[in-house]
Amino acid sequence: MNTDLLSAQVQRNCNIADARYAGNFTLCIYLMKMREFYRWSERLAYEDTLTSSAVGEWVTEREALWEALEEDDFQELNIDGHVFDPFDTVSINQHINPQGLIYSGGLGANRTPHFFLAEKLSSESHHDTTIFISGQEYARDLASPPAMTLGNNIFIRRQSIARMIWERIQEWQWHGNENGMSRAMKYYAFADDTHSALQAMAEIEAEAIKLHEIGEIEASLIIGPDWKKLLLEINNPRVELKLRAIKDLFADALSTLPALIESEKIASIHFYAGNMNATRKELCPSFTTAYNQWHEDTNYENLADWVNLSRHYWHDIMKQCLSLFAAQKTSSEIDAFLIAETFK
Numbered sequence: 001m002n003t004d005l006l007s008a009q010v011q012r013n014c015n016i017a018d019a020r021y022a023g024n025f026t027l028c029i030y031l032m033k034m035r036e037f038y039r040w041s042e043r044l045a046y047e048d049t050l051t052s053s054a055v056g057e058w059v060t061e062r063e064a065l066w067e068a069l070e071e072d073d074f075q076e077l078n079i080d081g082h083v084f085d086p087f088d089t090v091s092i093n094q095h096i097n098p099q100g101l102i103y104s105g106g107l108g109a110n111r112t113p114h115f116f117l118a119e120k121l122s123s124e125s126h127h128d129t130t131i132f133i134s135g136q137e138y139a140r141d142l143a144s145p146p147a148m149t150l151g152n153n154i155f156i157r158r159q160s161i162a163r164m165i166w167e168r169i170q171e172w173q174w175h176g177n178e179n180g181m182s183r184a185m186k187y188y189a190f191a192d193d194t195h196s197a198l199q200a201m202a203e204i205e206a207e208a209i210k211l212h213e214i215g216e217i218e219a220s221l222i223i224g225p226d227w228k229k230l231l232l233e234i235n236n237p238r239v240e241l242k243l244r245a246i247k248d249l250f251a252d253a254l255s256t257l258p259a260l261i262e263s264e265k266i267a268s269i270h271f272y273a274g275n276m277n278a279t280r281k282e283l284c285p286s287f288t289t290a291y292n293q294w295h296e297d298t299n300y301e302n303l304a305d306w307v308n309l310s311r312h313y314w315h316d317i318m319k320q321c322l323s324l325f326a327a328q329k330t331s332s333e334i335d336a337f338l339i340a341e342t343f344k
Contacts, residue, residue, distance in 0.1 A: 180273030
């Protein structure tokens with residue numbers, strides 16, 4: 001199989017997706033992601049210093065490429081004489097998995113297309129779902145999410161996890177405050193070897209992300225298919241973001257946090273806290289209190305009690321959201337309910 005040829009085809013579709021959706025990021029996040037996209041594109045190490053002139057020139061060229069592709073359709077993939085729709089992930093993987101490759105083409109939040117082609121490291125089954133772990137990425141888009149669910153498949157992207165960790169580290173370095181991220185970093189030898197420390201951290205956190213994805217599977221089995229219908233039909237991106245965050249919180253209470261607590265994965269608990277985004281913090285302010293108390297007294301039992309409460313809480317919130325949806329309440333009414341029902 002000509003991996004370079006396939007990579008070029010997939011990258012073209014990545015470029016078309018970026019042409020349409022890269023502008024959805026805030027300026028700060030966009031610039032940070034473009035710097036790391038440049039690093040990946042030029043195969044530079046994380047320790048390599050990026051010059052503003054080189055990055056700026058590359059960004060200008062990339063944006064010009066996107067402008068030229070913005071109106072193009074996604075192209076079919078020609079693999080060894082077989083033609084595949086770029087969203088036919090199952091058929092493509094059946095063809096390329098034996099060659100040590102893994103592919104995904106699907107829709108993420110706000111129906112944003114994502115594509116990637118990478119080295120396949122391993123796979124395992126959980127219920128009716130197959131979890132794939134990928135390594136080096138040969139084609140990717142700007143967003144490059146560290147994990148994705150598509151049908152009965154979950155893709156955990158170790159290289160994207162390392163990049164995500166690096167972005168979080170950079171964010172922390174800009175602010176310099178002690179937080180979960182800075183505490184997690186102390187468990188890895190970043191001062192000695194950035195690359196090795198990142199790879200070690202990515203390997204550990206890939207397991208935590210796998211726990212989250214398993215929690216997503218369990219949450220879907222518990223809450224049923226109507227939650228997916230709700231996400232598809234909600235017409236407010238901000239409310240959709242909150243609803244997705246609620247399921248994330250429920251999944252973590254089902255799987256991620258209980259496992260991290262039971263095995264006393266200190267660094268991963270710190271990383272989880274450091275990686276809490278603004279939406280989750282807004283919905284679940286009590287997590288910060290519970291985490292800070294655990295950091296102070298290392299009482300895992302109290303933290304586990306909080307996780308148990310949160311699991312029941314988010315399950316109830318999801319059921320109430322479905323009831324509002326069934327009653328044909330508007331997205332604004334659902335949002336008002338969520339604002340009033342934060343987990344304090």
